[in-house]
Amino acid sequence: MQHKLANILRLGSKELWSLWRDPMMLLLILYTFSASIYIAGTSMPETLHKAPIAVVDEDQSMLSGRIVAALYPPYFKPPVLISLAEVDAALDAGIYSFVLNIPPDFEQDLLAGRARSIQLSVDATRISQAFSGSGYIEQIVSSEINEFRQRHRLNTSLPVDLVLRASYNPNLTSSWFGSLMELINAVTMISIILTGAALIREREHGTIEHLLVMPVTPAEIMLAKILSMGLVVLLATGFSLTLMIELVLQVPVAGSVPLFLLVTALQLFATTSMGIFMATVARSMPQFGLLLILVLLPLQLLSGGMTPRESMPALIQHLMLAAPNTHFVAAAQAILYRGAGLDVVWPQLLALLLIGAVLFRFSLRRFRQSLSSL
Structure with a gap:
């Protein structure tokens, strides 16, 4: 046993x-665990944020001014007043995500009790902003119209008071989730990538044949690659x-970091x-690389x-x-x-251990078969 451990260590x-002698792989590790984390934590969230909006104010009234003033940052960029003739060209050019058209005599008709409509044109190619932004604008316009008609801000108390408490992320800060x-x-x-590249590099450089003539077993070769590359990822x-x-991002970690690293180690084993196996x-x-795309995307998109x-569908x-x-x-989110x-x-720890053991067994069998074919 001591001899086997020494072989694995060497x-x-x-x-x-x-x-260490592969600068491109080192650069990939450094970027992925530094700049990529920072970009994911600080990039534009999927919710409404600084959406470009224009307003066609044909009414030029106090009410229309209140509606325009209510479209404020950070949800929207400062509204741009344009003419009705500019709407189609601006939307075709993708300059604005939303164009709100307030018709003439809107305030006068509203006070007289006549029904009027406000047109909202949406660039639906910007799907995340289009979906959430149209709802935001509808709420803003309805709120301003109701307040204007009442001539004061409503302060009536409802029989039921709904209190919203956001657990684990009170301010709904997107960087906490993204990073x-x-x-x-x-x-x-x-x-x-590291373990697959390590094995393929051995095959391309011809050093795998050198290992086969040494007093080492396929299990020792595979364990050495798994433990060394897993250690690098765990430290990173x-x-x-x-x-x-x-x-840097000031994201609070609620749980135990050692426990998260234990879960990470079991994930790395798998x-x-x-x-x-893929190598x-x-x-x-x-x-x-092509095989990695086919495997990695479902793992990330369907993991929850x-x-x-x-x-998701039950299947x-x-x-x-x-x-x-x-x-x-599931385990990382619960801990962090x-x-x-x-x-x-x-x-989750037990499931990771069992899945890792099964994958290790299949990979070892495939690895022995690939060595026997050399």
Whole structure:
């Protein structure tokens, strides 16, 4: 046993030196766990934010002025007053997401009790802004019209008082979600790339044949790659969580960082094994890259990180229980967002361990077959 551990340690050191001499791979790791996290945390959220809007004010009344003044940042950019003849050209050019047309004599007809309509033109190609922004504008216009008709701001108390409390993210800050989810996705992506690239690099450089004539077993070779690449990703995860997320982005981490790193280590056990398996299927790095796209996108999109699993079809929910990302996302969100402990996330840890063991077994069998064909 001691001899096997020594072989794994020496082979793992070789893998780390090979990675150190690969500047492009080092640059990818550095970017993914630093700049990519920062961009995901500070980029424009999917909700309404600084949407460009124009207003055709044909009424030029006090009410129309109140409606225009209510379209304020940060939801909208300062409204631009344009003429009716400019609307079609502006929408065709994609200058504005919304154009609100207030017809002439709108205030006068409203006070006289005559029904009038306000036209809202929406650029539906900007789907996220179009969906949420049209609802925002409808609420703003209705609120201003009701207040104007009442000649005062309503202050009536309802028999039921609805109190909104946002748990775990009181200010609904998008960077708290975006940065942590980017870190979770980065763990999966980089671990698969590193282990797969390490094996393909051995095959392309011809050093895999040198290993076969040495007194080492395929299991030792595979474990060395898994442990060394997993260690690199685990250290990069701890660095990114401490420096980029907590220090730079000022995102509070509610739970235990060591517990999250334990969950990450189990996830790495599964994904690095997956990377080895994919590298035995692909014959070159371009093939590996194409295969990675087919595997990585479903893992990230269907794991529950972007869309709640409850909103997915039942078949997808059941199938994705076999994917490590589903359990990793659930455990990571519970720990980092809600401060959950081991008593809450132990089912996810057990699932990750079982999935990792199965993937390791399949990958080892495939790895032995690929070595025997050389």
